[in-house]
Amino acid sequence: MPEGTDGDEWGEPTPDVVLHTGTEQLPDPEDVVLASGHDITPERVEQARRLLNEEGAAGVEKLLP
Secondary structure, X not given: OOOOOOHHHHOOOOOHHHOOOOOXXXXXXXXXXXXXXXXXXXXXXXXXXXXXXXXXXXXXXXXXX
């Protein structure tokens, strides 16, 4: 087994049914703000909400690295 993948060091693996790739649903505006490296403020949350409403997943890809 490769180093760092045993259950003792990292815990149990996350079941596939709870993993999300982003294709099933858009992230919350707050998550977009945090993932972009900024603090959550009402203005940034609203900006992220508009981005998600106007551009959907393509907008998220523009914002995040």
